[in-house]
Amino acid sequence: MFTSAKVRCAFNMSDALSISPRAGxxxxxxxxxxxxxxxxxxxxxxxxxxxxxxxxxxxxxxxxxxxxxxxxxxxxxxxxxxxxxxxxxxxxxxxxxxxxxxxxxxxxxxxxxxxxxxxxxxxxxxxxxxxxxxxxxxxxxxxxxxxxxxxxxxxxxxxxxxxxxxxxxxxxxxxxxxxxxxxxxxxxxxxxxxxxxxxxxxxxxxxxxxxxAARAAPAPAPVRLAEPARRRIEDHIQAHLDRRITLDELAGLGGLSTHQLLIAFRHAFGLTPIQYVLAQRLRRVCLRLRGSADDIATIAVENGFSSHSHLSAVFKKRYGLTPNEFRRQG
Missing domain, CATH: 2.60.120.10 (Jelly Rolls)
Structure with a gap:
């Protein structure tokens, strides 16, 4: 259990998590x-x-x-x-x-x-x-x-x-x-x-x-996203739903730390970044399922999901049916 080889100034995550002494x-x-x-x-x-x-x-x-x-x-x-x-x-x-x-x-x-x-x-x-x-x-x-x-x-x-x-x-x-x-x-x-x-x-x-005990000090004013920053973040997400999106890049667009972003994003969008990105991906998937004959594996990858099975698992958890069932029901 308890952790890496002894390091005094910097921690190297490639080291073993703990060490046993040599003989004697x-x-x-x-x-x-x-x-x-x-x-x-x-x-x-x-x-x-x-x-x-x-x-x-x-x-x-x-x-x-x-x-x-x-x-x-x-x-x-x-x-x-x-x-x-x-x-x-x-x-x-x-x-x-x-x-x-x-x-x-x-x-x-x-x-x-x-x-x-x-x-x-x-x-x-x-x-x-x-x-x-x-x-x-x-x-x-x-x-x-x-x-x-x-x-x-x-x-x-x-x-x-x-x-x-x-x-x-x-x-x-x-x-x-x-x-x-x-x-x-x-x-x-x-x-x-x-x-x-x-x-x-x-x-x-x-x-x-x-x-x-110092936490009793007055809390700082809550962080908020200015409207231009809000639009930049929203446009960035919509333009990149097909690829990996990170908190760091969203925070940079808002001029915030990642911790500040998590607070400001929920206030601006009513959802966490994870919830919002997933909702936008699923919304776009639904539109593709209704409006095209593209195979589901292609739709999955082009909307940020790793595979057909990954999309199906997330889709069914959210909507109670698979993408195939959704498409058949029109």
Missing amino acids: EAERTGLDGAAALGEAAARGWARQRRIERRHELELGPGLQFAFATENIAEPTQWSLEHARHTLIVHLDGPMRRLETRIDGAGRLRAAPAAGDWWLIPAGRRYLGRALGGEIAYAELNIDPVGFAALAPGLGENAGLAARMKHRDPFVHGIAARLAQLSEAGDDLAAMLRESLGQALCLHLLREHGAGA
């Missing part, structure tokens, strides 16, 4: 006192780790997400220390023993349940020792500069507090949903992942920030 190193790098898993565990740390699968992706500037499954049937040690905030969520799988330590936050010896999570502030050292079965976990790495920019009025209070074996259904739910979406390649899934990442960061800032 376990005793030298142990947590204060005796080894959590005993001498037998220490002797086993030199064995090969087994990461079954891993998916890594960018959720936006300074925000990276990874979902992985790993076999920890052999005693395993994890080490982390780098310049980003790190959130690790245990999603599934048995862990019989776990001992964790975060500098400045103490040490905890308790096996996790699904939904438990750890939060390691930037620059803090984390050590963990574990033994169990095949586990699944999610990891979010957050650039502190971008994180602080979400709430510029908080200044130094925009940091995060260390957490060990914490529970928060909102954090668990978003991490699990991001894990489900980690392999999806369409642009709507990408926008949804980015939106969820923004929501998770804001939630952490508000509920688990080092200066959470």
